[in-house]
Amino acid sequence: MDLAYLWFFIVGFLFVGYFVLDGFDFGVGMSLPFLGKDDISRRQIINTIGPVWDLNETWVIVAGACLFAAFPHWYATLFSGFYLALLLILLALILRGVSFEYRHQRDGLRWKKGFDTMIVVGSAVPALLWGVAVANIVQGVPIDADMEFTGSLLTLLNPYGLLGGLTTLLLFFTHGVYFVALKTDGQVHDDARGLARRSSILTVVVAAVFLVWTILLAFGEGRPLAWLVVVFAAVAAVLLIGSVIANLRDREGWAFGLGAFTIVAAVLGLWFALFPFVMPSTTDPAYSLTIENASSTDYTLTIMSWAALVFLPLVLLYQAWTYWIFRKRVSRTRIERAAALVH
Template identity: 85%
Template sequence: MDLAYLWFFIVGFLFVGYFVLDGFDFGVGMSLPFLGKNDVSRRQIINTIGPVWDLNETWIIVAGACLFAAFPEWYATLFSGFYLALLLILLALILRGVSFEYRHQNDSLRWKRNFDRMIVIGSAVPAFLWGVAVANIVQGVPIDQEMEFTGSFLTLLNPYGLLGGLTTLLLFFTHGVYFVALKTDGQVHTDARALARRSGLLTIVVAAVFLVWTVVNAMAAGAPAIGLVIAMAAIAAVLLVASFIANVRDREGWAFGFGAGTIVTAVLALWFALFPNVMPSSTDPAYNMTIENSSSTDYTLTIMSWAALIFLPLVLAYQGWTYWVFRKRVTRGAIEKAELAEAH
C-alpha cells in the first residue's frame, strides 16, 4: 500500500503542475478584453503563451492517464459522476486551442474578434469548472456502496463548490495577468500591472474565505493531516499577499513567482484535506473511496513507478528548456515589425 500512497501524491504533483502552468494560460486568455486595446496589443498578449500553452496543457493528459492506471476506481467514479463538467472543460479547451491556431489565418477584424471571444470563453470555463470539481472532490459527493456517483451536475453547484470555482477563476486570472506583465513591454505591461492590483485585492478576499472554509471542513471531518492543511493554507495566504505587494512595487518576476507558489500551496492544502480519501461520500462515511480501496495492484504501481522515475525527469527537463528558450519579453516593436513584414 506504500506505492498507492506514493501515487496519490504523484497524481497531486501532476495536478499542481497543471494548475500552475495552464492556470496562467487561462489568465492570459481571460485578460484579452481588459488589456487588448487593439490588434497589436492582443497579438502581444497571445504571443506570451504561444510557444508553451499546448505543452502546459499536456499535464492534465498525463494526470488523467496516471489517475486511470493508478486509481481505476477513483477514475471511473470521477469521470462518470463529473461527466458533464469534464465534457464542458474539454470542449472549452478545444475551442481555445482552435482559436489560437486559426485567429491569424484571416486579416478580417471580425474574424479575429470572434476567435478572441472564443479564447476568453475557452479560458474562463475551465478556470471556473476545475475549481468547482476539485472543491467537490474534497468536500465529498453522494457515492453509494458500489462506489457509484448518485448525484447530478446540479449537485456540484453547491455553495462550497461555486466558491471554489470563483477562487480558481480569480486566482488564475491574476496569475495570468502577472505573466503578461512579466513577458511584455509598453502599454500592455503598464495596464497589466494596474489590472493585477485590482484583481489581486478581490482574489485575496475570495481566496481567504475559501481557504478558511476548507480548513473548517477538514477539522470537522477529522482530517488526519489537519496540521498540514492549516500550514499550507497559511503559506498560500502569505504568498498571495506577497505577490500583490511585489506587483505594486513593479517586481513582476517576484509577483509571478509568489503567485505560482500560492497555487502550489493552495492545491496542497486541498490534497492534504482530502487525504487519505480520494473521494469522500456525503451519503455515508462508510462508502468513502480511499487510497487503499481505489488503487491498482502493487505490480501495476511498481511498473508505473519505474516508468515515472525514468521519464518524469526528462519531461521536466524538456519543459524547463522550452521556457528558457522563450524567456525573452514579447515586445510591441517585434509585433509591429512582423505586421509590416506580413503587409509586404
C-alpha cells in the first residue's frame, strides 16, 4: 500500500498547484470592481492573467484525472455526493473562460460590463466553493456502508464548511491583488497595493480562526498527524503576516511569493489533517474512506507512478517557461497605444 500513500500526496501536490495558480486568477477576476476604474484599467488587470489562466486551470483537470485513476472509490463518492457544488464550480469556470474570450469582441460598454460581471462571478463562486468542499472533506460527511454520500448540498453548508469557503475566498482575493500589483504599473499598481492592505487584515483574522478550528478538529478526531497540522498552520500564519509586511514595504514580488507559500502551507495542513482518511464518515467511522480502502490496485498505481515520473517534470518545466516568457509588467501605456491603433 506504499504507492497508495504516495499518490495521496501526489494528488495533494496537484491540488496545491491548482489552488496557488488558479487561486490568483480568481483573485484577479474578483478585483475588477475595485481596481477597474475605466476600460483601459480593466483590460490591464485582465491582461495580467491573459496568457496563463487556461494553463493554470489544467492543474485541476490533471488532479481530477489522477484522483479517478488512483482512488476510484474516493472519486465516485466525492463527485456523486458533491455533484451540485462541483457542477456550480464547473459552470462558473466555463462562464469565466467564455468571458475572457468574448469580452473584446465588441466595443460596446454594456457588452463589456456584462462580461466583466461574469468574470467576477465566475471567479468568486469557485473561490468560495472549493474551500467549502475541502473543509467538508477534512471534517467528514455522512457516508453509508456502501461508500455513498447520504447528505445534500445543504449538508455542506455547515459553519466549518462555510468558514473554509470564506477563508479560500479571502486568501485567493488577496493573492490575486498581490499579483495585480506585481504585474501592473501606474494607478492600477498603486490601487492594488492599497486594496491588498485592507483585504489582508480581514484575511489574517478569518484564516487564523479557520486554522485554529482545523487544529482542534484534528486533535479532537484523533488524527495521527495532527501535530503536523499545527506546524503547517503556524508556517502559514507567519507567511501570511510576512506577505502583509512585504506589501506595506512596496515589495510586491515578496508579497506575492509569500502569499503563494501561505496557500501551500495551508493546503498541506489540511491534507495532513485528513490523513489517513480521504473522506471520513460522520455516520459511522467504520464507513470512512481511507487511503487503503479507496485506492486502486498496486499495478495501476505502479503504471501511474512511472508516467508521473516522466511527465510531471515536463509539465513543471513548461509552466515555468511560460511564466518566464510573460514575466514583464502589463503597461497601461501599451494598452492605450493598442486601443488608439484599433480606433
